[in-house]
Amino acid sequence: MKTWKKIVGSGVVFIASVMLVACGNGGKSSSNTDGNKTDFTGEKLTIGVWGGNEAEEVSLDKMIQTFEKDTGAKIEKKVYTDYNTQIQADMVGKTAPDVFYVDSQMYPFFSQNGMLEKLDAKKFDSDKFYDSLIKTFSTDGDLYAVPKDMSTLALYLNTEIFEKAGVSVDDVPSSYEEYVTWLPGFQKKIDEAYGAGKVFAMSYTPELSRNYQLAIRDDAQPIKKDGRSDLANKKVVENLTILKELVDTKAVVSPKDVGTGWNGEAFGTGKVAIMDEGNWVYQTLKTEFSDIPFAVKEMPTYKGTKGSMMFSVGWGKYSGTKQPELADKWIEYATSKDGMKNWVEGTGTLPSREDVAEAAKITDNPDLKIHLDAWDYATVWQDGVTLDTIRKSYENFLPEAINGSESFEKAMKQADEQANADIDAQ
Known part of the structure; x- marks a missing residue:
C-alpha cells in the first residue's frame, strides 16, 4: 500500500x-x-x-x-x-x-x-x-x-483475462454474497483459457485496514468503547466470515499466494483478474504495467449497503x-x-x-x-488509540481462520486475547 x-x-x-x-x-x-x-x-x-x-x-x-x-x-x-x-x-x-x-x-x-x-x-x-x-x-x-x-478502494478488472475467458465484465456481481456463487464458474473458464493454477479470478488483502469496512456492517463494533478488542463479537465474526467463503471458492488468493508482494503486482503481472485496491495503483498500472488493460468499478456491496475504505x-x-x-x-x-x-x-x-x-x-x-x-x-481507517494494536493481532490470527485450522470465532478470540494483553501491558 x-x-x-x-x-x-x-x-x-x-x-x-x-x-x-x-x-x-x-x-x-x-x-x-x-x-x-x-x-x-x-x-x-x-x-x-x-x-x-x-x-x-x-x-x-x-x-x-x-x-x-x-x-x-x-x-x-x-x-x-x-x-x-x-x-x-x-x-x-x-x-x-x-x-x-x-x-x-x-x-x-x-x-x-x-x-x-x-x-x-x-x-x-x-x-x-x-x-x-x-x-x-x-x-x-x-x-x-x-x-x-x-x-x-475500488475494484479493478483485467479486461484481457475476461476476454480470453469469454466472460463480460458486465457479468461481474454487485455484491460479495453473489461472488461466492459466481466465482467458481468464472475460475473454471479462466482455467480453460490459461491452464489450472496459472491465473486466479480474484485477490484479497488479509489486512484489517482493508477488511474493517466488512467487520463493522450492521453496526458491529470490533473495538469496545473502552478501546479493548472485541473481534470475537458474534456480529463481527459473522461479518468477517465472508472472507473465508470467498477463499473457499478456490478462486480467491492473496498476493503472497501467487508469489507477489501486493495486489498491484499480482494484477499487473496478470496473475489475478480482479482486485480491490486504492487509487494509488492507478498510475502504477499506467506506467509500470502499461500492457495490462483494465476497467474500474465500485466495490461490491455487502449486506445490502455500499462500502469501501x-x-x-x-x-x-x-x-x-x-x-x-x-x-x-x-x-x-x-x-x-x-x-x-x-x-x-x-x-x-x-x-x-x-x-x-x-x-x-x-x-x-x-x-x-x-x-x-x-x-x-x-x-x-480510524477507530481510537488501540486500533494498531488490534490490527496486529487480527493479522496474526486471520490466517488460521482462513485456512480452516481454527474456527473463525476461535481465531478471533485468540486475537482478542493477544490484543488485550498488549493493551493492558501498555
Missing part, C-alpha cells in the same frame, strides 16, 4: 505517558498574531514527513521551493523512516518538527496526547473540504489537522512549535486550492477539497471519479 503502510509504529501508549508534559504548551494557542504576515525572510520551518515514492518526493520538493520563494522562509524537511516511533521520541525531547504528517489512523493518539495545536477552521477554508475528512481530523468540533489528500493524511501543527504563524502559513499553502491541485496532479492522490477535484479534472476521469465518489460512503 506504499505510503499508508509506512506510518504504523509501536510504543504508542508508552510514550504517551510523558507526552502532555513534553509537548510544551499543552495544546493552548501559541500565537497572538492575526495571521496576515507574508514576509518570513530569515525564518525557518521544519516539516516532518515519511519517505514517499519518487512522485511524492518530487512534488513535495516543488512545493517547498515555491513556498520559500513566496515567503522568504527556509523549509527544513525531516524525513522519518519509522515515523510514529521517531516523531514521538522527538516530541518527548522537544525537538519535534513545527508541522508534520498526521495519518487518519494515528490522529486520535496525537490529538488526545496534546501533540497538536487547535486550528482555526475558517482560516483553513474547512467548508471547501469533504465533510467526512474534516470530521476525521476534528475533536469535539475543533479542527486539529487539515487533510492534504485522500485515497479510497478511506485513507487520509493531514498537516498538523505541533503544539510546542516556536513558529506558529509560519506553520499556519505552510498548512494554508499546502492545502490551498492551488497547492493541493499541484500536489494531487503530481502524486496521483485524490484531493480532500471538492473544488480541487474539479480544478484538477479528477471528475473528468471516469475511473478516478469512482474512487472520488466513494468518500460519501467509505469507512475512514
Whole structure:
C-alpha cells in the first residue's frame, strides 16, 4: 500500500505517558498574531514527513521551493523512516518538527496526547473540504489537522483475462454474497483459457485496514468503547466470515499466494483478474504495467449497503512549535486550492477539497471519479488509540481462520486475547 503502510509504529501508549508534559504548551494557542504576515525572510520551518515514492518526493520538493520563494522562509524537511516511533521520541525531547504528517489512523493518539495545536477552521477554508475528512481530523468540533489528500478502494478488472475467458465484465456481481456463487464458474473458464493454477479470478488483502469496512456492517463494533478488542463479537465474526467463503471458492488468493508482494503486482503481472485496491495503483498500472488493460468499478456491496475504505493524511501543527504563524502559513499553502491541485496532479492522490477535484479534472476521469465518489460512503481507517494494536493481532490470527485450522470465532478470540494483553501491558 506504499505510503499508508509506512506510518504504523509501536510504543504508542508508552510514550504517551510523558507526552502532555513534553509537548510544551499543552495544546493552548501559541500565537497572538492575526495571521496576515507574508514576509518570513530569515525564518525557518521544519516539516516532518515519511519517505514517499519518487512522485511524492518530487512534488513535495516543488512545493517547498515555491513556498520559500513566496515567503522568504527556509523549509527544513525531516524525513522519518519509522515515523510514529521517531516523531514521538522527538516530541518527548522537544525537538519535534513545527508541522508534520498526521495519518487518519494515528490522529486520535496525537490529538488526545496534546501533540497538536487547535486550528482555526475558517482560516483553513474547512467548508471547501469533504465533510467526512474534516470530521476525521476534528475533536469535539475543533479542527486539529487539515487533510492534504485522500485515497479510497475500488475494484479493478483485467479486461484481457475476461476476454480470453469469454466472460463480460458486465457479468461481474454487485455484491460479495453473489461472488461466492459466481466465482467458481468464472475460475473454471479462466482455467480453460490459461491452464489450472496459472491465473486466479480474484485477490484479497488479509489486512484489517482493508477488511474493517466488512467487520463493522450492521453496526458491529470490533473495538469496545473502552478501546479493548472485541473481534470475537458474534456480529463481527459473522461479518468477517465472508472472507473465508470467498477463499473457499478456490478462486480467491492473496498476493503472497501467487508469489507477489501486493495486489498491484499480482494484477499487473496478470496473475489475478480482479482486485480491490486504492487509487494509488492507478498510475502504477499506467506506467509500470502499461500492457495490462483494465476497467474500474465500485466495490461490491455487502449486506445490502455500499462500502469501501478511506485513507487520509493531514498537516498538523505541533503544539510546542516556536513558529506558529509560519506553520499556519505552510498548512494554508499546502492545502490551498492551488497547492493541493499541484500536489494531487503530481502524486496521483485524490484531493480532500471538492473544488480541487474539479480544478484538477479528477471528475473528468471516469475511473478516478469512482474512487472520488466513494468518500460519501467509505469507512475512514480510524477507530481510537488501540486500533494498531488490534490490527496486529487480527493479522496474526486471520490466517488460521482462513485456512480452516481454527474456527473463525476461535481465531478471533485468540486475537482478542493477544490484543488485550498488549493493551493492558501498555
